[in-house]
Amino acid sequence: MTTSPHAAYRPEYFTPIYEMAVAQFEKAAASINLDPNVWQRFVVPKRALMVSVPIRMGDDSIRVFTGYRVHHDNTLGPSKGGIRYHPDVNLGEVCALAMWMTWKCALVGLPFGGAKGGIRCDPRAMSRVELQRLTRRYTAEILPILGPDIDVPAPDMGTNEQTMAWMMDTYSQFKGYAVPGVVTGKPIAIGGSQGRNEATGRGVVYTILEAMKHLGVQPEGKRAAIQGFGNVGSITAKALVEAGCRVIAISDVSGGVVNDRGLDVAGAIEHVARHGSLDGFSGGERLSNAELLEVACDILVPAALSGQITKANAERVRCRILAEGANGPTLLEADPILQGRGIFVIPDILANAGGVTVSYFEWVQGLQHLFWKEREVYERLREIMTTAFAQVLATAQEKKVDMRMAALMIGIQKIAAAKLARGIFP
Ligand code: NAD
Numbered sequence: 001m002t003t004s005p006h007a008a009y010r011p012e013y014f015t016p017i018y019e020m021a022v023a024q025f026e027k028a029a030a031s032i033n034l035d036p037n038v039w040q041r042f043v044v045p046k047r048a049l050m051v052s053v054p055i056r057m058g059d060d061s062i063r064v065f066t067g068y069r070v071h072h073d074n075t076l077g078p079s080k081g082g083i084r085y086h087p088d089v090n091l092g093e094v095c096a097l098a099m100w101m102t103w104k105c106a107l108v109g110l111p112f113g114g115a116k117g118g119i120r121c122d123p124r125a126m127s128r129v130e131l132q133r134l135t136r137r138y139t140a141e142i143l144p145i146l147g148p149d150i151d152v153p154a155p156d157m158g159t160n161e162q163t164m165a166w167m168m169d170t171y172s173q174f175k176g177y178a179v180p181g182v183v184t185g186k187p188i189a190i191g192g193s194q195g196r197n198e199a200t201g202r203g204v205v206y207t208i209l210e211a212m213k214h215l216g217v218q219p220e221g222k223r224a225a226i227q228g229f230g231n232v233g234s235i236t237a238k239a240l241v242e243a244g245c246r247v248i249a250i251s252d253v254s255g256g257v258v259n260d261r262g263l264d265v266a267g268a269i270e271h272v273a274r275h276g277s278l279d280g281f282s283g284g285e286r287l288s289n290a291e292l293l294e295v296a297c298d299i300l301v302p303a304a305l306s307g308q309i310t311k312a313n314a315e316r317v318r319c320r321i322l323a324e325g326a327n328g329p330t331l332l333e334a335d336p337i338l339q340g341r342g343i344f345v346i347p348d349i350l351a352n353a354g355g356v357t358v359s360y361f362e363w364v365q366g367l368q369h370l371f372w373k374e375r376e377v378y379e380r381l382r383e384i385m386t387t388a389f390a391q392v393l394a395t396a397q398e399k400k401v402d403m404r405m406a407a408l409m410i411g412i413q414k415i416a417a418a419k420l421a422r423g424i425f426p
Helices: 005-009 016-031 036-042 091-107 128-145 161-175 196-215 231-242 265-275 334-340 354-368 374-399 403-422
Strands: 047-056 062-071 079-086 113-120 151-155 223-227 246-252 255-258 285-287 299-302 321-323 344-346
Touching: 016 036, 016 091, 016 403, 036 403, 047 091, 047 128, 062 091, 062 128, 062 151, 079 091, 079 161, 079 354, 091 113, 091 354, 091 403, 113 128, 113 151, 128 161, 151 161, 151 354, 196 231, 196 299, 196 321, 196 344, 196 354, 196 374, 223 231, 231 246, 231 265, 231 299, 246 265, 334 344, 344 403, 354 374, 374 403
Parallel strands: 079 113, 079 151, 223 246, 223 299, 299 321, 321 344
Antiparallel strands: 047 062, 062 113, 246 255, 255 285
């Protein structure tokens, strides 16, 4: 494998998660004999902006938060990626997530580059007014690198359609007119797309159903365990039940619950809507997030944080299919262990690409001022997800690599071809 020329001058964002994204990239880049000049460029983000976000808290004190927005690439169009509000957000994590967005968009054939953003904060400990101030000031701070043709954010962990509505409004106030195309994942009332809210979870399930077809497994009665019960986890659970599966374990930041006979997913969604978390949800025995990952099941879906499947617990994961709803849930050292144990991994950049795909639909609908029906959104989403799945599987079989490597190889190849065609400036 070629060693990155950046090895001797590692910038500060080369944290463990960024090193993991780079190591995945370099392994795939070596397998496709990537042009060394393109290689050098892809190891680093195009630009990264760090901002201080001072806001007045509910008790009248001023608090200063740190925010980031990173564009990894913009070869094919505006950069695209979510905004995360979480206490662990840091530059290395945001850079890694932005790089994964580049490969993800290229893999499913969207005319976007990769980006990511976030604020280091605990949204669960903040009031609605504080969150609105935080979002508006952050948007104002990153304004120079934001715009429908420049960079288009979307929700991620700790943010939702309300966050996007505040971002859209703040950007529009600066412009003096409504600019719906500056964000996706916004409410339908201001130009959001039908189906965007459900897109990532549904996309996860489309890929699981394709994996089952490939493995000759019927969905009926198959047991699923899901870590994270926010947007991605809860919709995945709901769509799995619709497909005939039995959701036996779910968890969130407050811990989890397990019942081999199946959980009441609709009831759990209602409970979270009312109480803010799964805490107090009955219907099974309590279990920890670590225990959930080791529950005997057919389908395991990590849909919360990165770095959950490690060298230490990969031996104890007991599923047939592992579908990565979250970004980066499996550490590098865990991959060969999972593969050795015959676990079929649907990698993040494929499994959770449904979100950015419907974000693309939302962006296109906004540009055309023409809005699609929900059925149309899901049909197109399913087609894109199943086509991408088939391409990744074919590459994995042809090149004798795992699904993650195959997905990365396809994504990197596409974007490298575009970069080489454009050449270098000046
Ligand atoms: P969300 O904020 O809606 O939900 C996050 C869930 O994770 C919540 O249930 C929360 O309680 C749980 N969680 C937080 N900290 C936890 C911890 N320490 N242990 C266990 N659970 C914890 O976020 P989301 O949008 O569902 O995103 C979840 C994952 O999916 C993230 O990795 C995100 O990058 C990825 N993703 C999201 C989208 C999208 O469209 N929202 C698209 C692609 C990928």
